[in-house]
Every structure is written in structure tokens, then in C-alpha cells.
Amino acid sequence: MSEKPAYTKPLPDLRPEDAPFWEAMKEHRFILPCDDTGKPFWYPRKYAPGTLSATSWTDAKGTGTVYTYSTHFIGPSKAYKGDPPHIVALVDLDEGPRMMTILVKDEDGYPSMDPEDVAIGMKVQIVFDDVTDEITLPKFTPAG
Amino acid sequence: MAEGTPDIKEARRMLGKGICIAGVGETEQGIISDRGSFELLTEVTRTTLDDAGLQLSDVDGIVTAFSFVESTLMHSTTLADYMGMKPGYFASVAVGGATAPLMAVQAAMAIDAGLAEVVLCVRGDNTRSGISSSGMIAMAREMSHGAYEAPFGLTTIGGYGLLAQRYMYEHDIPQEALAAVVATQSEHAALKWNAMLRDAVTVEDVMADRWIATPFHAMDCSLVSDGAAAFIVTTEARAKNMKKKPVYITGIGEGFSHQYISEAESVASVRDGLGRAGRRAMEVAGITPQDLDVAEIYDSFSFTPLIALEGFGICGPGEAGDWVMEGNAKLGGKLPMNTHGGLIRQAHLGAMHHIVEAVLQLRGEADDSDKTEFNGGNHQVPGAKLAITNGSGGILAATSALVLSSEPPSAA
Numbered sequence: 001m002s003e004k005p006a007y008t009k010p011l012p013d014l015r016p017e018d019a020p021f022w023e024a025m026k027e028h029r030f031i032l033p034c035d036d037t038g039k040p041f042w043y044p045r046k047y048a049p050g051t052l053s054a055t056s057w058t059d060a061k062g063t064g065t066v067y068t069y070s071t072h073f074i075g076p077s078k079a080y081k082g083d084p085p086h087i088v089a090l091v092d093l094d095e096g097p098r099m100m101t102i103l104v105k106d107e108d109g110y111p112s113m114d115p116e117d118v119a120i121g122m123k124v125q126i127v128f129d130d131v132t133d134e135i136t137l138p139k140f141t142p143a144g
Numbered sequence: 145m146a147e148g149t150p151d152i153k154e155a156r157r158m159l160g161k162g163i164c165i166a167g168v169g170e171t172e173q174g175i176i177s178d179r180g181s182f183e184l185l186t187e188v189t190r191t192t193l194d195d196a197g198l199q200l201s202d203v204d205g206i207v208t209a210f211s212f213v214e215s216t217l218m219h220s221t222t223l224a225d226y227m228g229m230k231p232g233y234f235a236s237v238a239v240g241g242a243t244a245p246l247m248a249v250q251a252a253m254a255i256d257a258g259l260a261e262v263v264l265c266v267r268g269d270n271t272r273s274g275i276s277s278s279g280m281i282a283m284a285r286e287m288s289h290g291a292y293e294a295p296f297g298l299t300t301i302g303g304y305g306l307l308a309q310r311y312m313y314e315h316d317i318p319q320e321a322l323a324a325v326v327a328t329q330s331e332h333a334a335l336k337w338n339a340m341l342r343d344a345v346t347v348e349d350v351m352a353d354r355w356i357a358t359p360f361h362a363m364d365c366s367l368v369s370d371g372a373a374a375f376i377v378t379t380e381a382r383a384k385n386m387k388k389k390p391v392y393i394t395g396i397g398e399g400f401s402h403q404y405i406s407e408a409e410s411v412a413s414v415r416d417g418l419g420r421a422g423r424r425a426m427e428v429a430g431i432t433p434q435d436l437d438v439a440e441i442y443d444s445f446s447f448t449p450l451i452a453l454e455g456f457g458i459c460g461p462g463e464a465g466d467w468v469m470e471g472n473a474k475l476g477g478k479l480p481m482n483t484h485g486g487l488i489r490q491a492h493l494g495a496m497h498h499i500v501e502a503v504l505q506l507r508g509e510a511d512d513s514d515k516t517e518f519n520g521g522n523h524q525v526p527g528a529k530l531a532i533t534n535g536s537g538g539i540l541a542a543t544s545a546l547v548l549s550s551e552p553p554s555a556a
Binding site: 042 | 292306307
């Protein structure tokens with residue numbers, strides 16, 4: 001693996017209940033939290049939203065459809081200065097839940113997709129971007 | 145008026161005490177680097193007391209909000225101490241952009257409960273000049289989920305952008321509809337004495353502006369400003385001895401649909417969630433959208449009032465863009481909207497200025513022609529008697545709305 005420059009963009013806040021997700025991401029496995037009926041939900045919480053039932057984790061395909069997106073010409077911090085626009089999207093996963101992600105090309109370093117190539121309704125699939133030794137972010141790219 | 149469900153009747157019972165706004169005030173807005181947060185709040189309190197014809201000692205309750213600059217977990221009492229007050233009732237409200245109408249509701253409930261009779265509601269900050277860079281980053285991250293949104297580089301502007309792009313996709317809304325909101329409000333801000341941006345812009349100007357996050361150009365976004373505004377809530381009985389004609393709070397309503405934008409179920413569910421606030425406020429007031437004379441609608445972005453107009457039932461789903469493009473929201477139009485310029489042209493202080501402007505409209509005092517040093521103009525809606533106003537916190541997450549009236553509520 002080539003040496004990456006220090007990652008200065010926002011990293012996830014880490015709470016104890018999220019540890020299984022980030023552990024799985026590190027192993028390039030995508031998992032979703034489920035309530036006690038097996039229904040997956042997002043975002044992860046120790047107890048299921050609405051019923052506060054016990055939860056478990058299930059393997060997910062990492063495929064879905066773009067519900068909406070916004071091309072960001074300015075990022076939330078100085079770390080984005082000089083970058084090409086990045087495309088924040090909400091993806092409806094095939095298992096049901098909707099999650100936020102960023103749309104990237106499936107190339108070395110996962111550069112941002114070109115805005116003109118993005119459309120609502122586009123099929124996408126997960127890529128695992130190891131942004132630090134500890135954190136792997138779930139990014140999405142057009143389904144191949 | 146229709147009798148209403150028990151909760152509607154109870155809201156009418158409370159407001160039937162003649163809960164009213166007896167004084168308003170606002171400072172200059174913009175870049176005010178020579179004054180601190182509490183100084184601005186005190187300055188506007190002086191203006192507002194003067195408007196009502198009151199002394200500070202007449203005030204027995206204080207409701208404040210929060211500050212991005214002065215960090216305190218006890219904002220209302222910290223300010224009370226700064227101003228030398230010993231209030232019998234105090235509360236700090238913090239629900240983002242929904243805070244201002246919620247402050248009015250908090251004051252009304254305190255009065256109804258016998259905790260206070262004259263409540264100062266005051267909000268202001270030197271957000272533009274006083275905030276640190278770490279404060280700015282914290283503010284940018286505030287509306288994102290810290291684990292599952294922030295790492296993807298979401299901004300508040302882009303968070304609204306996600307919803308706006310889906311709305312435009314579902315209803316086939318052109319970019320011009322957003323620009324028409326900006327152009328309309330820019331004409332109003334040109335007349336408002338303390339608006340930051342005083343030049344009228346066209347739809348073409350907005351469309352040609354630089355992109356921030358699609359579908360928003362820079363001019364589609366609200367301002368970051370220093371300044372303060374306040375209003376005094378009391379009862380009709382107390383207001384009788386004050387200087388100005390009271391403006392009555394005749395309807396209140398709240399609505400919530402999601403916290404994080406990832407959690408928003410659909411465009412329709414967001415419209416319904418925020419719309420509940422306005423629909424309920426109108427139901428409590430016993431009015432319909434056709435009765436309104438003026439609308440001061442929260443406008444964090446050009447898109448924001450469109451979905452609110454639809455949620456409140458002023459326009460049908462997907463119809464607000466055409467409605468604005470046809471000129472209905474302009475002064476002289478069917479329902480003039482954001483007659484002070486709003487957050488995108490006047491200043492950003494949550495919904496404080498929307499309330500102040502609605503009160504001025506209903507008192508017939510929204511003519512700034514006499515403010516020649518500020519090049520003010522007449523933005524009064526002739527004969528305005530009924531107004532709706534609202535604020536939304538988060539990305540259209542939590543909304544609070546008020547109906548204000550120049551006349552007391554009819555007996556429930």
C-alpha cells in the first residue's frame with residue numbers, strides 16, 4: 001500500500017455502541033443494525049428506535065439507489081480547500097434503510113465522482129476507503 | 145369557529161387571556177465588531193422597553209436563547225445578572241431556528257401559569273464578528289450526525305441541498321423558483337432600514353452567482369450577522385397601560401419530523417412535519433390561509449419558504465415555486481412574504497426578526513420612510529390584520545409557528 005498523506009477531514013465521533021460497525025468496516029465487511037424482529041435500521045443505536053428493543057447486527061450487501069445528492073463546492077473545514085467538488089448523497093440500501101455517504105470513482109484513492117455523472121435513482125455499491133489505520137469509511141460508487 | 149379537539153380548546157383558553165406582544169425592538173444588523181453579545185442584548189432591551197413604555201423593573205420574566213460566542217449553560221440568568229434583574233421566571237430556549245416562536249410560547253405558558261406577567265424575550269449575538277474558528281467548525285458540524293454524516297463532508301447548506309434537490313426532482317421545480325424567492329425578498333430588504341443587503345437583485349443575478357452546494361448559489365443562502373432583537377409578551381390587561389397597541393398571539397403550533405437529514409423519511413413527511421406547526425397555529429386561531437394578510441416565513445435558504453408555504457396549506461404540494469414566480473409573495477401581491485427581507489437579505493437571528501416584522505406590520509408601523517439616514521422605505525402591507533410566522537431548527541427538523549393578530553382572539 002502506498003504511503004497516504006495525513007488525513008485531516010472529519011472523522012466519526014466514536015461511541016461504545018458504534019464499535020462493532022467500525023470494527024467490521026476495518027475488515028471491509030458492511031453490517032447493519034436490526035431490531036428484535038430482524039428489521040434493519042440506520043443509524044446504529046444500542047436500542048432500536050421507536051420500540052427500544054434489543055438489537056443485533058446483520059451482514060448487508062452494500063448496494064442501493066441514490067435518493068438524493070448535493071454537490072458541495074465548499075467543505076465544512078479548511079481540509080477541503082483546493083479539492084474538486086465532493087458529492088454528498090443519501091442512498092437507499094437494498095435492505096431498506098437510508099444512509100449518508102459520498103459518491104466516488106472506483107479508482108485508486110477513491111476520487112469524487114464528476115457531478116455530471118450523478119443522477120437521482122442511480123444504482124450504487126459500497127467501496128471501503130481506509131482513510132486512517134483505524135477508520136474505514138463506507139463510500140459508494142456506480143454499480144458495476 | 146369550529147370547536148376543535150381538547151388540545152386546541154386548551155390552547156385557545158390560554159391565549160384567550162389576551163396574551164399579546166406589547167413591545168418590539170431591533171438593533172442595527174450586519175458586521176458590528178465594536179459590541180459584545182451581552183452588550184447587544186442590553187441595547188435591544190433598552191429599545192424594546194422604550195417601545196412598550198416600560199422600565200426594566202416592570203419586567204418579571206426573561207426568556208433568552210443561546211450564544212455562539214458567550215458560552216454559558218445558564219444563558220437567561222447570566223443575562224439577567226448582567227442587566228441587574230431579579231426575574232421571577234427565567235428560561236433559555238435552544239431549538240435552533242425554531243427558538244424565537246418557542247420563546248413566545250414559553251412566555252405565554254409562564255404567564256398562563258402565573259409565574260410572570262411581563263416577559264422579555266430577547267435574542268442576539270455577535271455571531272459574525274465574535275465567533276472563533278473552532279466555534280465555526282462546531283457550528284458547521286452541529287446539524288450533522290457526528291458519526292454517520294459529518295465524516296462525509298456534509299455542510300448545513302448541503303444538508304438542506306439534499307432535501308431541496310429531491311423536492312425539485314419530485315415536483316419538477318426549476319432553479320428559477322428558488323431564485324424568485326431571493327429576488328422577491330431583495331426588493332423588500334431594499335426598504336428595510338437595517339437590512340444587510342439593500343440592493344434589489346434579479347432572478348438572473350441569483351442564477352449567475354457562484355455555487356455553494358447544489359441547488360444553492362451563494363445568494364440562496366442566509367446571512368451570518370451580528371445584531372439583536374426582542375419582544376415583550378404580556379396580557380391584554382397589562383398592555384392597556386403601555387405605549388403601543390398590543391398585537392395578540394392567537395395561534396401556536398409545533399411540528400417535528402426528524403433530527404438528521406438522513407432520517408427524513410420523504411419530502412412529503414418533512415412538509416407534513418413542519419406544516420403541522422402552521423396548520424395547528426391557524427386551527428387554534430380559527431383561521432384559514434385565505435384570511436392571512438402577511439407571512440413572515442423562516443427562510444434559512446431560498447428553498448425553505450417554498451416547502452413551508454406548502455406545508456401550511458397556503459399552496460398545494462409542489463406549487464409554491466410557481467406561486468412565488470407569479471409575484472404572489474411580493475409587496476402588493478396576494479400574500480406578501482418576508483417583508484423585511486428575511487434571513488437571506490436582512491440578517492440571521494433565527495426567526496426573531498420575522499416576529500418583530502409581523503408585529504410592526506400589524507401595528508401599521510412597517511414604513512421606514514422616516515428613517516432617512518438609513519435610506520428606509522415603505523414595506524407596510526396596507527391594513528394588515530393577520531400574520532403567520534414560523535421558525536425551523538435543524539434541517540427543517542423542528543418547527544414552531546405563531547398566528548399574530550391586531551385583534552384579540554374571539555371567545556373560544
